[in-house]
Amino acid sequence: MDDSNAPDRFISREKAEGHLQPVQDDFVIINDEATLFASPLPIVGERKTTTRKEVWSWYVYYVGNSGLGPFNFAISAWQNLLYLAGWDPAYPKGTVPCGDGACNLIAFGSERSVNSIVLITNGLSFAFQAVLFLIMGSFADYGVIRPHITTAFTVLAWAVSFAWLGVEDPSKWQAGTALYILGLIGYQGALTFWTAAFPGLARDLPEIKDSEEKLARGDTDRKSHDRLDMLARNRLANVSFLVCSLGELVVLAILAGVLEGVINDDPDSNTKALSMVCAYSAGIWSESLLFITCSWLTRNY
Numbered sequence: 001m002d003d004s005n006a007p008d009r010f011i012s013r014e015k016a017e018g019h020l021q022p023v024q025d026d027f028v029i030i031n032d033e034a035t036l037f038a039s040p041l042p043i044v045g046e047r048k049t050t051t052r053k054e055v056w057s058w059y060v061y062y063v064g065n066s067g068l069g070p071f072n073f074a075i076s077a078w079q080n081l082l083y084l085a086g087w088d089p090a091y092p093k094g095t096v097p098c099g100d101g102a103c104n105l106i107a108f109g110s111e112r113s114v115n116s117i118v119l120i121t122n123g124l125s126f127a128f129q130a131v132l133f134l135i136m137g138s139f140a141d142y143g144v145i146r147p148h149i150t151t152a153f154t155v156l157a158w159a160v161s162f163a164w165l166g167v168e169d170p171s172k173w174q175a176g177t178a179l180y181i182l183g184l185i186g187y188q189g190a191l192t193f194w195t196a197a198f199p200g201l202a203r204d205l206p207e208i209k210d211s212e213e214k215l216a217r218g219d220t221d222r223k224s225h226d227r228l229d230m231l232a233r234n235r236l237a238n239v240s241f242l243v244c245s246l247g248e249l250v251v252l253a254i255l256a257g258v259l260e261g262v263i264n265d266d267p268d269s270n271t272k273a274l275s276m277v278c279a280y281s282a283g284i285w286s287e288s289l290l291f292i293t294c295s296w297l298t299r300n301y
Contacts, residue, residue, distance in 0.1 A: 063247030069281025070183030157186030
């Protein structure tokens with residue numbers, strides 16, 4: 001028996017029985033709990049049509065949220081502070097600065113190698129993120145406060161990136177440790193909640209909503225609608241990666257010029273340069289804040 005048109009027959013039957021109503025004013029009214037879970041159409045909550053401005057705001061945000069400062073360069077700035085503050089364990093404590101070999105420092109209550117400090121700090125950061133996302137992770141897919149959470153994580157990462165300008169002395173390596181952990185939390189949080197926005201953006205594209213109306217009327221089948229929805233999601237994801245990659249080429253080209261102008265053989269110059277790189281990434285985050293604000297003022301994406 002051919003069941004290829006089973007979804008269409010199901011929708012037609014539910015419409016005839018009054019459980020599934022045609023799409024009107026961006027709503028689908030459901031009167032039966034079984035239909036609630038069986039229908040391929042979005043059936044709860046207010047819906048708005050995704051605009052081109054919102055899509056490009058989502059694309060460009062990824063340029064700032066690429067992790068340039070809090071994920072890529074912050075760890076270099078932080079480890080640089082650790083090595084400058086540490087000493088060579090082959091000699092009495094604090095007498096010989098770290099060289100190319102081992103390097104120790106008093107951290108987390110005892111003398112440890114820099115490698116051990118880095119591993120423990122990354123573990124703490126992961127633990128904090130695990131607890132945080134267990135508590136609030138569901139808001140990425142449910143509710144209406146995702147834009148507010150994304151903005152909060154973005155502001156955190158932005159502020160931490162600028163704060164690296166105040167951590168250029170090796171004696172402030174503890175502050176650098178705190179900034180590194182906070183930067184990772186801000187970056188990962190913003191990335192997580194930004195990523196969660198794209199299924200909704202794709203679902204509310206004009207062509208997808210038009211296909212939903214056709215599906216409700218029986219003018220198309222479930223397979224065709226699902227394929228169109230899949231292609232829309234893939235297009236959004238792939239274009240966002242393309243825009244991010246092209247944007248990062250420009251960002252890194254400017255960064256290379258900045259480093260060329262400030263770097264020399266002095267270790268202090270290296271510390272200052274890394275702090276400037278993290279702060280420079282905050283400028284890119286400012287662009288992200290601008291675009292997320294524009295999109296947020298338009299709608300809860």
